[in-house]
Every structure is written in structure tokens, then in C-alpha cells.
Amino acid sequence: MKKTGFVYDERYLLHETGQAHPESPERLKAIYDHLVETGTLEKLIRIKAEPAKQRWIEAVHNIHYIMRFDEACVCGMGEFNHPDNVICRESSEVAYLAVGGVLKAIDSVMSGRVERAFCAIRPPGHHAEVDKPMGFCYFNNVAIGARYLQQQYGIEKVAIIDFDVHHGNGTQHIFEEDPTVLYYSIHEHPSFAYPGTGREFESGGGNGVGFTKNSPVLPGRGDEEYRRLIMQDMVPAVKSFKPDFILLSAGFDAHIDDLMSGTNLTTDGYDFVSQVILNLVNRYTDGKVVSVLEGGYNLEMLPLLVGNHIEMLCELRTF
Amino acid sequence: MFVSERMATDLVTAGPGLSIFEARELMVGKDIRHLPVVDEAGKLLGIVSDRDLRDALPSTLLKKPDYETTLRLIGGYPVSGVMTKNPLTIFPYYTLQDTLLVMQKKKVGALPVVDEDGYLKGILSTRDLLKAFVNVLNIDEPGTLLCIVVQEEAGQMKKIIDIISEENISLGSVLVSRDWDDDKRAIFPYLLTNNVINVKQKLIDIGFELIDPMKWYLDQGLNVGD
Numbered sequence: 001m002k003k004t005g006f007v008y009d010e011r012y013l014l015h016e017t018g019q020a021h022p023e024s025p026e027r028l029k030a031i032y033d034h035l036v037e038t039g040t041l042e043k044l045i046r047i048k049a050e051p052a053k054q055r056w057i058e059a060v061h062n063i064h065y066i067m068r069f070d071e072a073c074v075c076g077m078g079e080f081n082h083p084d085n086v087i088c089r090e091s092s093e094v095a096y097l098a099v100g101g102v103l104k105a106i107d108s109v110m111s112g113r114v115e116r117a118f119c120a121i122r123p124p125g126h127h128a129e130v131d132k133p134m135g136f137c138y139f140n141n142v143a144i145g146a147r148y149l150q151q152q153y154g155i156e157k158v159a160i161i162d163f164d165v166h167h168g169n170g171t172q173h174i175f176e177e178d179p180t181v182l183y184y185s186i187h188e189h190p191s192f193a194y195p196g197t198g199r200e201f202e203s204g205g206g207n208g209v210g211f212t213k214n215s216p217v218l219p220g221r222g223d224e225e226y227r228r229l230i231m232q233d234m235v236p237a238v239k240s241f242k243p244d245f246i247l248l249s250a251g252f253d254a255h256i257d258d259l260m261s262g263t264n265l266t267t268d269g270y271d272f273v274s275q276v277i278l279n280l281v282n283r284y285t286d287g288k289v290v291s292v293l294e295g296g297y298n299l300e301m302l303p304l305l306v307g308n309h310i311e312m313l314c315e316l317r318t319f
Numbered sequence: 320m321f322v323s324e325r326m327a328t329d330l331v332t333a334g335p336g337l338s339i340f341e342a343r344e345l346m347v348g349k350d351i352r353h354l355p356v357v358d359e360a361g362k363l364l365g366i367v368s369d370r371d372l373r374d375a376l377p378s379t380l381l382k383k384p385d386y387e388t389t390l391r392l393i394g395g396y397p398v399s400g401v402m403t404k405n406p407l408t409i410f411p412y413y414t415l416q417d418t419l420l421v422m423q424k425k426k427v428g429a430l431p432v433v434d435e436d437g438y439l440k441g442i443l444s445t446r447d448l449l450k451a452f453v454n455v456l457n458i459d460e461p462g463t464l465l466c467i468v469v470q471e472e473a474g475q476m477k478k479i480i481d482i483i484s485e486e487n488i489s490l491g492s493v494l495v496s497r498d499w500d501d502d503k504r505a506i507f508p509y510l511l512t513n514n515v516i517n518v519k520q521k522l523i524d525i526g527f528e529l530i531d532p533m534k535w536y537l538d539q540g541l542n543v544g545d
Contacts, residue, residue, distance in 0.1 A: 020517050021514065022514060022516045022517075082512075083487055083488070083489075083512070083514075084512050084513050084514050127513070134461060134513075135461070135513035136513065136514075166513065169461070191458070191464065192463070192464045192532055193463055193464075194461055194462060194463045194512070194513040194515075195461035195462075195513065196458060196459070196460065196461045196462060197461075218533050219531045219532055219533050220531035220532075220533040220534055221533070259515075259516045259519050259520065260513075260515065260516055262531050262532070262533075297516060
């Protein structure tokens, strides 16, 4: 079994989004309870989250944007920039803690305390742009993690693999001209699903041409299409990039039972995705990976899928 | 949705005496495919397309000396000799829908826009139309497309719009396809949100059928083959 770290903090529940919002505190509660019930939690090494220092958030986000977000929360605004982005007074503190959870997970992997880690954090991050919140996301947790790896630990090449059903527009835009970060995303086709980016022909710009790769999946397609695109697009992209570290934007909303999307990935399909990624991790990054929760809104499926994913990180389960 | 709102007005034009060679340089330099030709007062005389120029210029298959000799011979001719005289024109008060239909019917890539006296006011190309329709469909904004199959009867759209309004969701656009079963239609609202779970659930609860747009697409394909 691989020594696997786990980031979770009850304070993540304090980002309240009101009744009937899919990105709810219940998501994390359900994950946590499931891990307790199945006994998986006691096999994991707990990593304590701390709020990230603002300088790390500034490594990705515009300082004025950070201040606007803090102010919106302090002033008790109900939403930030768009009705999708419901906030409460505690939201910005929780967002700092979410980023901080990822940074602590990276510290734990880099110090050798754990080999890999899963971060059960919220709010999610991959839609957040340099100066704009989008799709329930405020700070781009994974993007900040990639910059932290490079600036704090001197890691040269970071690959970000994003299997949330929505394209990570924020992450793509942040790194699209940067040849040191590979961004690969598989998601529902942007003509049908939020946020309308991540088309096949988006492949980076400037020096970053070729370091962005997108695999859109048409609605109604499932395991077979994921299998084909993962093998045809993701594996060669990661192989030729040869990353020193892999970060995952782990979204579980592509599942057939998740009403948020039109794709039909099954529970087994998710296992396949996790397995192929872990094969790459073991081959290229000496087993080092930090997986970070993004979406996943079916409260019955999400805990199960996260549980399976964590068991695969631990190598207690294989496809 | 009027031509006047969408036409290009930063016009690049030529006088009738401009040489073919200069016209080509101008069009390549400005990245345009259609060059209106006007008289000194600004009255439209004709239009030159990049295809007109290609037809007039020597073949690139010619050997270099031959090419250059021919070019010298031809390049100095005035554009008035190759332009389309009295081209099809539209007025600024035409709608974009008019223009779309005209372009489709007449197979042209750009239309000069003139006033009643024939003075050139602008030009509207397929590029401008594409931009306008991207804007109308709102597809350059983040959102989610739903596909709802409904019985063909009055009041169905209202029910859908009511639910979308209840959920406080901004509507990007709505497309309607009538090519469904005889008594059914497919409605495609483009919602400017990531948060579609509640709206989907409510639509299902009042009895609408939400289908995967690909299923619709494939069924269309089958109908066409019948």
C-alpha cells in the first residue's frame, strides 16, 4: 500500500451556498462519512490544512481580484460576479484554506511524509481565471499548486490532468503560453456544456503551443469514448512531456448519474481513468501525485467515486 | 439585427484607375477579400474580389521570368477592367436575416452597403455575419445547452421560460427545431450558467423529456436517410 495523505477540514463546510445550490457543504460531508464508514479513512495519513499565504495566491491571481473577493465576503454580498458564484461571509477564508490544503499536501509529498495525497477541499478551483470567479470557483487551487511546486521546490515540469466533466478554462488560460506546465483536460463538449471552452483546436499559444491538450466528449458518450481519448490523447501528451510532478483536477460529475452533465461515464469508467493516470504517475513522477477535488454533485455517487479513487491512489484497488 | 449595426465602416476602397497590382497589395496588406471601387464622390462603381484578381493575374505555375513578364503586362491594368460592375448591394436598414438569405441565394461572400443614391456606406462580409450570429447565439459566453422535447401545443415555451426565470438563470439564446416527430418539437435553450441541476430536475418533474442532443442529432440523420 502506498502512503497516501488526505486533506480535509471541517472549516471547508463554512462556505455556504444556500439552499438548492449543487456545490454544497453536504458534498464534503458525504465524502468524509463514506470514508469513515468504509474504514478507508484510518488507512490515510491526515494532513492538516492551513490558510495559504496571500503571496502564493498572487502567484496566479491579480491582487485587485483577491481584494475584491475578500471585500465581497466581508461586506456580506450574496454572490460574486455571477449568480452561479454564491458566497457568504466566510467564503474567502475557506477559499484560502482550500488553497492552503493543496500546498500542505504538496509539502507532505515533497518531504516524503506521504507518497501521494487527495485533497477533499472546497470551493473548487479550475474555472477561476486570473481576475474572475466562474462556475463556483474563486481561487484556482491546482494552478496555484503548480506555481508553488515550481517556485518553492524548483520542480521544472508540472502536468495537470483535469477529468472534471467541465473544461478547466481558468487553468488552461493561466498556463496556455507556458511550456513548463502541461494542461490536459477531458470533458463534455463545449457546445453543450459549461464553460464553452476546451475545443480540440485549443492547443496553447506563444511558447506554450502544444502544452495544452483538450479531449471533448460528446453528450451521451461514456466509457468507450473516454477510453479511446485517454489512450489516444492523454497518454501520448504526458509521455512526451515527461513531467516531474502530476496534479489532478479530480471532478466526478462526468458520471452517468450526475445530472450536471450529459456524459455517461460509469463507476468502472472512473476506475479506468484513475488507473491510467496512476500508471503514468508511477512511470514518470516516481509515484508523486496530488489529486484535488473539483466537481461532482450527485451526493450518492460522489462519495463512492472519491472513495474508489482514493483506494486506487493507495493501491488498495486496481482496475 | 440590422445591417447598419454590423457592417464594416472603416472602409478600404479603390478608385477605378488603381492598378491590379496595387489592388492586390492593398487587399493582402489589409487582410480583406473584397475591395469596393468608388468614384471620386464615393459612389459605388463595382467590387473586386480576391478571386477576380487571381483570375486576372498570371499563373504561379509559370517560370519566374515568364511570370514576371506577364505580371508586368497585366499588373498595370486598372481594376475597373476586372471588377464586377453594378454589383448586388444592400441597404443599411436591411436585416441580417435578409442578408443571410441573399448571400445564400446569390452565393456571394460580401455585399456593399449603399444609401438610396448609391453612395457606399459600408460592407458586410460573411465574417461580419458569423460574428453577429456568434453574438446572437451567445456561444462566446460560458453556458450549458439543454435539449427538451415537447408536444407541439401552445404554451410549452412559456412553461420552460418560467422555470428558467424561477431559477434566476440568464438565457443566452433559444433554438427550436421543428424537424422532430409530427407532433413534437425540440427546444434548445442555451443557459448562461454552470448550475443546471435544479432547472433540469424541474423540467423533468413537470413532464418534459430532456434528451441528449446527440440522440437528436443521430435521429435527424436517420430521418434524412429515409
